[in-house]
Amino acid sequence: MTTDFAATRAMFDLPEGVVYLDGNSLGPLPRAAAARVAQTVTAEWGKLLITGWNKAGWMDQPARVGDRIARLIGAEAGTVVMGDTLSIKVYQALASALEMNPTRRVILSDTGNFPSDLYMADGLVRTLGQGYALKTVAPEDVFDAIDETVAVTLITEVDYRTGRKHDMAAITARAHEMGALTIWDLAHSAGALPVHLAEVGADFAVGCTYKYLNSGPGGPAFIYVAPRHAEVARPALSGWLGHESPFAFDLGYRPGRGSERMRVGTPPVLQLAALEAALDVWDHVAMEDLRARSLHLGDLFIDGIEAACPELTLATPRAHDMRGSQVSFRHPEGYAIMQALIARGVIGDFRAPDILRFGFTPLYIGEADVKAAVAALSEIMASRSWDRPEYKTRAKVT
Amino acid sequence: MTTDFAATRAMFDLPEGVVYLDGNSLGPLPRAAAARVAQTVTAEWGKLLITGWNKAGWMDQPARVGDRIARLIGAEAGTVVMGDTLSIKVYQALASALEMNPTRRVILSDTGNFPSDLYMADGLVRTLGQGYALKTVAPEDVFDAIDETVAVTLITEVDYRTGRKHDMAAITARAHEMGALTIWDLAHSAGALPVHLAEVGADFAVGCTYKYLNSGPGGPAFIYVAPRHAEVARPALSGWLGHESPFAFDLGYRPGRGSERMRVGTPPVLQLAALEAALDVWDHVAMEDLRARSLHLGDLFIDGIEAACPELTLATPRAHDMRGSQVSFRHPEGYAIMQALIARGVIGDFRAPDILRFGFTPLYIGEADVKAAVAALSEIMASRSWDRPEYKTRAKVT
Numbered sequence: 001m002t003t004d005f006a007a008t009r010a011m012f013d014l015p016e017g018v019v020y021l022d023g024n025s026l027g028p029l030p031r032a033a034a035a036r037v038a039q040t041v042t043a044e045w046g047k048l049l050i051t052g053w054n055k056a057g058w059m060d061q062p063a064r065v066g067d068r069i070a071r072l073i074g075a076e077a078g079t080v081v082m083g084d085t086l087s088i089k090v091y092q093a094l095a096s097a098l099e100m101n102p103t104r105r106v107i108l109s110d111t112g113n114f115p116s117d118l119y120m121a122d123g124l125v126r127t128l129g130q131g132y133a134l135k136t137v138a139p140e141d142v143f144d145a146i147d148e149t150v151a152v153t154l155i156t157e158v159d160y161r162t163g164r165k166h167d168m169a170a171i172t173a174r175a176h177e178m179g180a181l182t183i184w185d186l187a188h189s190a191g192a193l194p195v196h197l198a199e200v201g202a203d204f205a206v207g208c209t210y211k212y213l214n215s216g217p218g219g220p221a222f223i224y225v226a227p228r229h230a231e232v233a234r235p236a237l238s239g240w241l242g243h244e245s246p247f248a249f250d251l252g253y254r255p256g257r258g259s260e261r262m263r264v265g266t267p268p269v270l271q272l273a274a275l276e277a278a279l280d281v282w283d284h285v286a287m288e289d290l291r292a293r294s295l296h297l298g299d300l301f302i303d304g305i306e307a308a309c310p311e312l313t314l315a316t317p318r319a320h321d322m323r324g325s326q327v328s329f330r331h332p333e334g335y336a337i338m339q340a341l342i343a344r345g346v347i348g349d350f351r352a353p354d355i356l357r358f359g360f361t362p363l364y365i366g367e368a369d370v371k372a373a374v375a376a377l378s379e380i381m382a383s384r385s386w387d388r389p390e391y392k393t394r395a396k397v398t
Numbered sequence: 399m400t401t402d403f404a405a406t407r408a409m410f411d412l413p414e415g416v417v418y419l420d421g422n423s424l425g426p427l428p429r430a431a432a433a434r435v436a437q438t439v440t441a442e443w444g445k446l447l448i449t450g451w452n453k454a455g456w457m458d459q460p461a462r463v464g465d466r467i468a469r470l471i472g473a474e475a476g477t478v479v480m481g482d483t484l485s486i487k488v489y490q491a492l493a494s495a496l497e498m499n500p501t502r503r504v505i506l507s508d509t510g511n512f513p514s515d516l517y518m519a520d521g522l523v524r525t526l527g528q529g530y531a532l533k534t535v536a537p538e539d540v541f542d543a544i545d546e547t548v549a550v551t552l553i554t555e556v557d558y559r560t561g562r563k564h565d566m567a568a569i570t571a572r573a574h575e576m577g578a579l580t581i582w583d584l585a586h587s588a589g590a591l592p593v594h595l596a597e598v599g600a601d602f603a604v605g606c607t608y609k610y611l612n613s614g615p616g617g618p619a620f621i622y623v624a625p626r627h628a629e630v631a632r633p634a635l636s637g638w639l640g641h642e643s644p645f646a647f648d649l650g651y652r653p654g655r656g657s658e659r660m661r662v663g664t665p666p667v668l669q670l671a672a673l674e675a676a677l678d679v680w681d682h683v684a685m686e687d688l689r690a691r692s693l694h695l696g697d698l699f700i701d702g703i704e705a706a707c708p709e710l711t712l713a714t715p716r717a718h719d720m721r722g723s724q725v726s727f728r729h730p731e732g733y734a735i736m737q738a739l740i741a742r743g744v745i746g747d748f749r750a751p752d753i754l755r756f757g758f759t760p761l762y763i764g765e766a767d768v769k770a771a772v773a774a775l776s777e778i779m780a781s782r783s784w785d786r787p788e789y790k791t792r793a794k795v796t
Contacts, residue, residue, distance in 0.1 A: 013444050022448045029444035037439050037668065038432065045614050046411050046427035050420045050745060053795035058615055060794075085663025087637035088486060095525060111649060116638035116663065119651040123636035127493060127525055136649065161647075210664065216443050217456055217667035238521035239485035240514035247796045249559075249750050251509060251534065253517040265483025265514065266608065269615035270435065270668045347448060352647050396458075397451035398645045 003289035008363045011281050012214075019369045019376075021348045024188060024326045024359030027214030027278070036277035040270055052269075061276075062241075062267045063260060066222060068279045069213070072287065073186060073205065074196035075224050081259045082275070083267055086187060086208040086221040088237065090120045090154070092262055093204035093223060095236030097152040097181040098124075098132065100229065104151035105131045108180070112139040112159040117185055121154055139164060143174055150180040152203075157195070158188035158324030161355045163316040165193075165324050169200040176201065187211060190222075192294070192325035192361070194287045197224055204229070212325065212361060213282075215275035223262045230258040239264030281363060293362035294325045297370050301327050301358060304374030309381045315355060326359045333386060335394065337377075340386035346376045350398050401687035406761045409679050410612075417767045417774075419746045422586060422724045422757030425612030425676070434675035438668055450667075459674075460639075460665045461658055464620060466677045467611070470685065471584060471603065472594035473622050479657045480607075480673070481665055484585060484619040486635065487604040488518045488552070490660055491621060493634030495550040495579045495602060496522075496530065498627065502549035503529045506578070510537040510557040515583055519552060537562060541572055548578040550601075555593070556586035556722030559753045561714040563591075563722050567598040574599065585609060588620075590692070590723035590759070592685045595622055602627070610723065610759060611680075613673035621660045628656035637662030679761060691760035692723045695768050699725050699756060702772030707779045713753060724757045731784060733792065735775075738784035744774045748796050 013029045014020060020028055044056040053059045066080035073080075083089075094107060107121050118134065125132045137145045139159060146153060153175050158165045168184060175182045184205040189195050191212030197205050205224035209215035225233050235255060240246045241263040244254040255261040298316075305312055312329040331337055331354060338350040348358040358373065380386050411427045412418060418426055442454040451457045464478035471478070481487075492505060505519050511534070519532045535543045537557060544551060551573050556563045566582060573580045582603040587593050589610030595603050603622035607613035623631050633653060638644045639661040642652040653659040696714075703710055710727040729735055729752060736748040746756040756771065778784050 013440075015445050015447070018447070020447060026443075026448045026450075028447055029439065034436065034439045034444070038436055041427065041432045041435050041614065041672070042411075045424075046432070047413050049413070049416070049418060049426055050424045050747060051740070052424075052615060054793045084482065084486065085637070087663040088482065088635065091635060114638075115641070115647050115649060115651075118649055119636045119638055119641065122651050123634050124525075126632075127522075127634050128527075130527070208664070216439065217450060218664050218669070220666075221663070234524075236521050236525050237486065237489060238517045239483070240512075240517055243513070243517065247750065247794075249513050251513060251516055253513075253520050265485040265619070266606070267616050268618075268666050268669050270672060271616070271666050274439070274668060342449070349448060352645065395452045396645075 001286040003284065003286050005293060005362050005366065008281055008284060009366070012364045014364060017345050019346045019372050021346065021358040021360065021365065021373060023361040024211055024357065025349050026210055026217060027212060028364060030214055030278045030281055032280055033216065033274045033277040037270060037273050040273035058267065058269045061269065061272045062263055065272055065275060065279070069190065069222050072282060073190050073224070074198055076198050076227055079227060079230065079259050080222050080224045081262050082220045082222050082272065083263055084221055086206055087116045087120050089206035089221045089223040090117050090185065091124055092235060092237050093183045093206055094121055094124050094152065094154060096233035097183060097204060099234055100232060101151040101181055104149060105133060106149045107134045107152055107154055108142070108145055108150045109134060109136050109154045110139040110142050111136050112162065112164065113154065113156050114160050114185065114187060117154055117156060139166070142166065143171055146174050146178050146180055148178055150178060152181040152183060154183045156185035156187060158192065160188060161315070161328060161351045163324045163326040163328050165322055172200045172202055188324050188326065193291050202226060209275050214278040215271065219271050219275050220268050223259065225259040225262060235261050237264050241265060285363065290362055294360050295320050297360040297362060297365060297367065298323070298327045300367060300370045301360065301374060305329060305377060308374065308378035311381060325361060326357055329356045330354045331356065335398065336391040337380060337386040339391035340380045341377055344376045346373045352398065399684040401682065401684050403691060403760050403764065406679055406682060407764070410762045412762060415743050417744045417770050419744065419756040419758065419763065419771060421759040422609050422755065423747050424608055424615060425610060426762060428612055428676045428679055430678055431614065431672045431675040435668055435671045438671035456665065456667045459667065459670045460661055463670055463673060463677070467588065467620050470680060471588050471622070472596055474596050474625055477625060477628065477657050478620050478622045479660050480618045480620050480670065481661055482619055484604055484606040485514045485518050487619045487621040488515050488583065489522055490633060490635050491581045491602040491604055492519055492522050492550065492552060494631035495581060496526070497632055498630060499549040499579055502547060503531060504547045505532045505550055505552055506540070506543055506548045507532060507534050507552045508537040508540050509534050510560065510562065511552070511554045512558050512583065512585060515552055515554060537564070540564065541569055544572050544576050544578055546576055548576060550579040550581055552581045554583035554585060556590065558586060559713070559726060559749045561722045561724040561726050563720050570598045570600055586722050586724065591689050600624060607673050612676040613669065617669050617673050618666055621657065623657040623660060633659050635662050639663060683761065688760055692758050693718050695758040695760060695763060695765065696721070696725045698765060698768045699758065699772060703727060703775060706772065706776035709779060723759060724755055727754045728752045729754060733796065734789040735778060735784040737789035738778045739775055742774045744771045750796065
């Protein structure tokens with residue numbers, strides 16, 4: 001397949017005059033999503049009422065949509081199920097993995113991991129007691145830190161701040177060699193670059209859909225359980241929809257088949273409708289094409305900014321095999337600079353303490369957008385137009 | 399306030415020719431919800447993109463909506479926060495309560511509780527180890543079973559099958575007298591009858607919004623933490639949006655202020671939009687009016703069915719103070735009977751093994767509906783028209 005990125009761009013509803021480089025935080029609206037959600041609200045909820053669970057297929061939606069995600073992350077059919085939020089899925093994967101490796105007590109993660117992953121691990125460790133511990137090392141030290149004490153690694157493949165990408169195959173192999181299980185957080189990977197969960201032999205993976213997969217604000221998360229673990233992994237969050245027979249209403253819990261046991265409660269049907277429409281775009285995309293184009297756009301941005309803005313320091317590895325689909329620069333006044341840029345219609349975001357983040361998502365971003373972003377940021381840096389009080393007042397969400 | 403139920407009925411989009419007595423499972427579509435969701439998709443997500451978190455108030459939505467729910471369940475402002483599913487909220491409340499009562503090991507529940515509550519408790523008990531146990535007794539034995547071993551009670555106020563209502567005030571008082579904490583599951587209470595959490599001194603409460611509150615399929619859950627516990631309860635599911643300062647991206651977790659610490663991940667913005675529209679209806683409702691009318695409709699139904707259908711056995715307590723807003727009858731062929739009834743446009747539901755459930759929600763159900771339901775069910779029972787193979791094949795969702 002050769003992907004037609006002009007065609008994919010036409011599938012999104014992008015506001016006039018905006019260069020949107022924040023799809024790594026919240027993807028834009030796929031044109032088909034509005035109608036799909038409206039149909040789910042009006043024709044399904046409104047007309048079918050309770051019978052929508054059967055007639056509109058709401059109950060099977062988490063597994064059906066999971067299969068569509070599976071294709072994008074190199075996972076086997078039937079291994080991915082949707083629901084909840086990424087943080088909840090992290091907790092589920094961790095709790096199951098620890099129980100599967102009962103002689104060990106260490107969760108290994110890195111200081112570049114998204115904090116919520118660490119917080120969830122911390123909460124689980126406190127609940128477990130019994131000497132369980134979360135150990136974090138610098139991202140570049142993960143490989144060497146995997147030793148015989150590690151029960152499970154909890155690593156986000158692409159660093160949310162720097163865009164640095166771990167070597168999933170090497171770390172997974174190393175973990176298995178040392179008797180550890182792996183959990184991969186694909187928040188900045190799914191829809192951003194090729195992922196080969198089955199091929200690398202990953203044990204668990206989790207991710208969100210509102211970034212590169214464009215499911216909208218609060219879109220549901222996913223969890224992957226390798227087929228070899230699917231009948232072994234015991235859900236700690238043992239909700240009724242993960243039960244073998246939810247509508248038997250038995251008093252005792254029996255885990256459901258395979259990854260479906262990782263379902264917890266009632267699926268978010270409206271959010272899933274938006275996600276289904278968003279996934280239609282991916283039927284037209286070859287992930288290798290996407291990756292090549294994303295790296296090209298990233299290079300173009302790096303070259304442009306480095307040439308024009310010496311005050312900005314590249315935070316993202318230059319090497320293609322060490323970065324995801326975003327490019328980040330550092331500056332002590334990064335927050336104000338980003339606000340000035342947003343005011344000019346180029347939307348990226350800021351991550352404390354000093355990171356300006358730019359996502360390059362070829363589905364709707366092209367070379368002209370990159371050039372416009374370079375020009376706007378260069379002008380802001382040259383004129384110091386960011387140096388105004390209104391750009392320095394931090395909003396609640398940064 | 400005297401509630402105008404003709405006016406509230408006009409606020410719902412009900413299909414022609416349907417008598418909908420299943421609002422206790424999934425409430426119908428409030429007319430305003432379709433436009434509200436469409437606006438959130440198109441004008442907010444589509445036009446504001448990532449800035450919607452600040453500009454459209456998405457980030458504050460879980461607490462803002464929580465305050466609207468608080469008013470309906472007799473809770474103090476600032477004590478209720480939205481998110482996740484009811485099962486997840488049960489887990490959170492339980493984990494926090496057990497940690498607050500560290501010398502005790504027993505979770506007390508009853509066999510009439512919704513199974514997912516029991517499953518989640520079971521999962522937590524397994525994760526905790528250390529002698530923690532879930533003990534269940536018959537619903538009518540809960541009060542006497544609260545002894546000095548009980549750390550926390552986990553009770554659903556209204557039984558999802560029989561409609562039997564616990565005495566929340568009495569059980570809460572008894573629990574406190576015995577040194578136990580209380581978690582009230584309000585799945586069949588919120589929007590169904592007056593609840594007085596603050597007045598009875600409840601410790602925690604949880605509930606869903608897609609039943610009597612009409613938020614649509616997969617609408618978010620809520621959790622209440624009593625103000626006296628809000629700065630003490632430590633979240634086990636310690637996600638970033640429950641952090642004191644989520645956008646500082648600190649590596650260490652610090653619980654946020656009050657009940658907001660019970661937030662976990664990104665809120666489901668589209669589902670919350672539907673809920674906000676659904677809550678507008680409640681601005682026109684006095685809960686005491688709703689309760690009186692719901693009991694009246696239930697009485698009418700009980701009298702009608704008992705007079706016409708001797709084969710059906712009432713499963714719901716007759717006494718007003720011992721029932722919620724639903725009426726259930728038992729019959730060994732309950733599944734087939736309900737399918738026959740649904741085929742005639744009267745929608746209730748079936749709960750294994752033999753329960754026919756009917757919800758009486760005065761917001762959109764009136765006396766004419768009750769009479770139509772009695773007539774249809776009476777005719778089905780008299781003619782045995784339920785006795786057909788097509789009514790006996792169980793659907794996935796019952």
